[in-house]
Amino acid sequence: MNTLTVHNPATGAQIAELPADDAASVAAKARRARAAQPAWAAVPMAERKACITRFRAGIVAELDALAAVMTRETGKPLKMSRNELNGLLGRIDFFLAEVGGATGTQTVFNEGGMTEQIEHTPLGVVANISAWNYPWFVGGNVFIPALLTGNAVLYKPSEYAAMSGLAMARLLHAAGVPQDVFIPLIGGGAVGAALMEQKIDGLFFTGSHATGAKIAQALGPRLVKLQLELGGKDPTYVSEDANVKNAAESLADGAMYNTGQSCCSVERIYVHEKIYDAFVTAFLETVKTFKTGDPMSEDTYIGAITRAPQLDVLDAQVADAKAKGATLLAGGKRGAGPGNWYEPTVFGNVNHSMELMREESFGPLIGIQKVSGDAEAVKLMNDTRYGLTAGMFTPDEARAKALLAQVSAGSVYWNCCDRVSPRLPWSGYGDSGVGLTLSTYGIQTFTRPKAWHLRQA
Ligand code: NAD
Numbered sequence: 001m002n003t004l005t006v007h008n009p010a011t012g013a014q015i016a017e018l019p020a021d022d023a024a025s026v027a028a029k030a031r032r033a034r035a036a037q038p039a040w041a042a043v044p045m046a047e048r049k050a051c052i053t054r055f056r057a058g059i060v061a062e063l064d065a066l067a068a069v070m071t072r073e074t075g076k077p078l079k080m081s082r083n084e085l086n087g088l089l090g091r092i093d094f095f096l097a098e099v100g101g102a103t104g105t106q107t108v109f110n111e112g113g114m115t116e117q118i119e120h121t122p123l124g125v126v127a128n129i130s131a132w133n134y135p136w137f138v139g140g141n142v143f144i145p146a147l148l149t150g151n152a153v154l155y156k157p158s159e160y161a162a163m164s165g166l167a168m169a170r171l172l173h174a175a176g177v178p179q180d181v182f183i184p185l186i187g188g189g190a191v192g193a194a195l196m197e198q199k200i201d202g203l204f205f206t207g208s209h210a211t212g213a214k215i216a217q218a219l220g221p222r223l224v225k226l227q228l229e230l231g232g233k234d235p236t237y238v239s240e241d242a243n244v245k246n247a248a249e250s251l252a253d254g255a256m257y258n259t260g261q262s263c264c265s266v267e268r269i270y271v272h273e274k275i276y277d278a279f280v281t282a283f284l285e286t287v288k289t290f291k292t293g294d295p296m297s298e299d300t301y302i303g304a305i306t307r308a309p310q311l312d313v314l315d316a317q318v319a320d321a322k323a324k325g326a327t328l329l330a331g332g333k334r335g336a337g338p339g340n341w342y343e344p345t346v347f348g349n350v351n352h353s354m355e356l357m358r359e360e361s362f363g364p365l366i367g368i369q370k371v372s373g374d375a376e377a378v379k380l381m382n383d384t385r386y387g388l389t390a391g392m393f394t395p396d397e398a399r400a401k402a403l404l405a406q407v408s409a410g411s412v413y414w415n416c417c418d419r420v421s422p423r424l425p426w427s428g429y430g431d432s433g434v435g436l437t438l439s440t441y442g443i444q445t446f447t448r449p450k451a452w453h454l455r456q457a
Contacts, residue, residue: 004162004186009075009242010295010304012338016073018162020187023194028040029183033125033152034401036180041122041150047176048148049096054175056092059085066136066167068296073163074132075296075304075340080258088136092144094422095443099148102440103447113456120447122150123225124201129192129215131206132160132306133261138206139168139228141426141437143182146204146446147172153183156195158207160306193218200224202446206263206349208360209386209431221440225436227445228426231360232388233267234418237377237403238279239394240272246415248282248395254417256344259303260364261310264389266417268357269368270377276370280348281369287330287344305340314342314363317356326350326367352383360386374399378406387429391417421455 002020008015012309021029040048059066076084089426100226102120109116135157143153157165169184185191189211196203202225205215212228219226225406236254254266271279281359295303295346303427311334312440318332327349335341342363350357350367357367371377381390391413404412410427420438427436436442 002187004159004188006073006163008072008339009160009306009308010339012340018166018186021185021191021194022187023197025184026191026194027198028110029185030125030195030200032180032325033154033183034199036178037122037125037150037152038153040147040178040181043150045100045148048150049099051176052059052092052144052148055177056089057173058087058171058175062167062171066164069167070135070161070164071295072305074135074161074306075298076257076258076306077300077303079298079300080303084134084136087229088140091137091140091422091438095144098440099145099443102443103149110139115452115454115455115456117168117452119450119452120149120444121450123446123448124151125154125199126151126202126204126446127154127156127195127198127200128202129156129195129205129207130158130161130165131263131368132158133258133263135161135164136168137420139165141442142206143168143172144218144444145437147182149313149443149446151202151446152183154183154185154195154198154200156185156187156192157195159186161264194445198213203227204435204437205229212433227437228433229263229426229435229437230386230431231362232263232265232428232432233358233360233384234264234386234389234391234409234417235268235270235381235384235407236266236391236393236413237270237371237374237381238272238275239374239377239392239396240274241395242275242393242397244275244278245282248279249286249416250393250415252283252286252290255366256287256302256364257418259305260344260366261306261362262418263363264411264418264420266366266391267361268381269366270371270380271368272377273370273372284330284346290344291413292335292344294339302344302364305342308340310363311342314345314361314365317354317359317361317365318345320355321347321350321367324351324354326354326356331364337348352380358384364370376405380401381407385431388432389413389417
């Protein structure tokens with residue numbers, strides 16, 4: 001039997017050794033899911049909804065303990081773990097409220113004895129390979145609507161959030177979802193790769209562009225439905241008429257929340273030259289208030305870096321920025337161990353020759369660049385291979401809408417940032433991915449629309 005060793009990234013200590021999958025067990029689990037799916041699809045929607053409602057109650061009942069597990073295995077500050085679980089409740093409520101309307105059979109034509117209908121049938125067996133940074137959010141965005149619409153789910157949590165993944169499975173099973181309808185697979189990339197080799201009807205992936213591209217290459221010839229939710233290098237522009245203090249406070253939080261390890265973290269800031277100095281001062285004031293420390297402490301804001309190799313990425317971006325003339329305004333190096341730590345780091349005087357303005361940092365590192373106005377801001381915001389989110393701070397709604405309409409990003413923000421809503425589709429342009437989750441589209445995506453042509457004899 002394989003095992004997965006889990007470490008606490010805040011201390012380096014081993015916290016668990018979990019039984020893990022291998023190629024044979026992945027294949028057996030895929031066969032079990034295939035056999036179980038038709039009976040689950042035949043369960044009335046009301047009963048499937050009742051299971052998810054009980055799952056929600058299970059989360060509420062154990063919320064503090066689940067948050068503590070997430071914090072221990074990812075280094076996420078405890079308050080933010082609780083925020084994630086509380087936020088998931090709202091997403092579950094949305095899915096429960098909307099699934100009936102989004103997937104009910106629609107009659108789109110009915111004349112002269114001819115009826116045309118669209119029926120939403122489940123995809124079948126859905127594979128979900130997930131990330132660690134918001135394990136409950138990104139997992140739940142997939143497996144909750146997938147289960148509600150009658151699919152069986154093979155769920156591979158990240159190896160950095162496997163204990164949370166097992167908790168999801170335990171609570172789903174306790175809520176009445178059959179053991180073979182939701183099956184967790186434990187392990188790293190090799191287990192994900194073994195999962196892709198199975199007969200599956202959809203692959204829903206959240207993770208890095210590098211892994212997503214490998215998955216697309218492997219699955220392309222098999223014509224399996226594929227969704228990829230990948231990384232970003234999300235920009236925000238602060239114009240000269242913005243409320244400097246509000247913008248600085250919001251953007252410092254957007255850049256550093258979850259220790260900068262959010263797919264939609266603010267990763268590039270462009271500030272109009274007229275307010276640049278005032279903005280930088282206010283931004284640094286806010287960053288100074290962010291307390292780094294034990295993720296289990298209630299007042300910790302900056303937690304651990306979940307994956308140790310990311311420290312090398314941060315070091316390399318810092319060294320590159322310094323070598324190319326950026327001004328280091330705060331932080332700039334690792335924190336003392338044990339565990340994986342990085343100081344909240346801010347650079348001014350940056351430009352697009354620097355890696356920190358081009359490639360995902362995924363840590364508490366941000367560059368602030370001075371711009372001459374809207375035209376330059378748009379040009380720089382679009383100078384990226386990614387396109388997850390983008391934002392603008394200004395009191396002028398018309399100006400923000402005109403500017404953001406020109407920016408290639410799946411989500412755009414006016415006077416806010418780092419925000420996800422269950423009511424809106426979550427998707428990316430370019431290397432940020434293909435497909436979407438959330439919104440009613442993110443429910444329908446787990447179904448195959450079947451066209452019925454019905455003529456009365
Ligand atoms: P990752 O690509 O390293 O891993 C993601 C998952 O893929 C893990 O479960 C991993 O075990 C698995 N995997 C690794 N190699 C594989 C292979 N060859 N075949 C199949 N599976 C394989 O990403 P990560 O470090 O877990 O997550 C961080 C990344 O996720 C960041 O880039 C972040 O921006 C992105 N992300 C995006 C969103 C979004 O909604 N767009 C949300 C969260 C995270």
